[in-house]
Amino acid sequence: MKPRERFLTAINHQEPDRVPVFITLTPQVAEKLGKKMGLPYKPEDSWVSARISHTEILLALGNDAVGIGPCRDARKPTIELPDGRLQDEWGFIYQRVGFYDEIVERPLSHIETVADLNDYTFPDPLAPGRFDLAEKMAAKYKDEYAIVGDVETTVFELAWNLVGLEKFLIDLKLEKDYIPVLLDKVEAFHTQIALKLVEIGADVIWMGDDFGTQRGMFISPDLYRSVFKPRHKRFIQAIKAANPDIKIAYHGCGSFVPIIEDLIEIGVDILNSIQPRAAGMDLKILKQKYGDVLCFFGGLDTQGTLPYGTPQDVELEVKEKIHAAGQGGGYILAGAHNIQPDTSLENVYAIYDAVKKYGTYPLKFD
Secondary structure: OOHHHHHHHHHOOOOOOEOOEOOOEOHHHHHHHHHHHOOOOOOOOOOOHHHHOOHHHHHHHOOOEEEEOOOOOOOOOOEEOOOOOEEOOOOOEEEEEOOEEEEEEOOOOOOOOHHHHHOOOOOOOOOOOOOHHHHHHHHHHOOOOEEEEEEEOOOHHHHHHHHOHHHHHHHHHOOOOHHHHHHHHHHHHHHHHHHHHHHHOOOEEEEEOOOEOOOOEOOOHHHHHHHHHHHHHHHHHHHHHHOOOOEEEEEOOOOOHHHHHHHHHOOOOEEEOOOOOOOOOOHHHHHHHHOOOOEEEEEEOOOOHHHHOOHHHHHHHHHHHHHHHOOOOOEEEEEOOOEOOOOOHHHHHHHHHHHHHHOEOOOOOO
């Protein structure tokens, strides 16, 4: 099978020739791989950079899908400030902290009213240059590979990032007037992004909002249902109205078990990231409970096995995940997050070697 057929067969709950793979990388891992493989490794300038960068490296390793998504407004690229920090089109200011560029200033950190929100100008979702890369990538790869359009941080995460998490959660609980208006603006922005990615040719729209910690949700399920679920539902309905055949993947870090059935109800087809060290996110149990309606995407332990295990440990982990969720199709092998800088190249290679060894159908359960 071509990678595209393999991926699409699996997400339609049928068994392809082998389990498909869609790994993503942090820039540090991509740089090491790129230098070793003689391939370009510079990340794209995008809010969702890790999901749409390093395509040549990932395809050479063995990915079966290509991530596309919005880049910056061509008129407003990310700039370096005189003090060495970075500023993007949203007004976020970033500073290098360890391996990562962390947000240290937020454009709505002092917001109190709708009037304050109205003083802030959202980026143009259809700005010049925003989809040039997505169009180029889709045209180049769509015949061979599945196309995944990334619109993560769909409502909650972008909203709180603009404000700051602590303040946003307090103001949410206090029912500040600006909160629903901000959430609606973020939803509308990402709906336009998603519809453009559908138009370009995405087979899957990858949305998401992190509501989970290692132990459980950090907002109540009732709060999710009253505030965020209606907005997620509208977002999904708009996409499926544009293309009824589109599949919706939902990314959530940590444990969000109480709202899985809510996600199914509003039209989610694929669940990601299945973080194995988070409470209740056991891939085997989730497959048994929801495998008739959900495809699973992720599950490899980026907190333990990949950074600290041997290649043999990684091989066993891949085998375990395939046996937990691969039967009957409906599973995409991936890390529970981007592969992090503390993971060795040997362990990255071990993932792809192991899926070839254990992921060929019919699966052998020995």
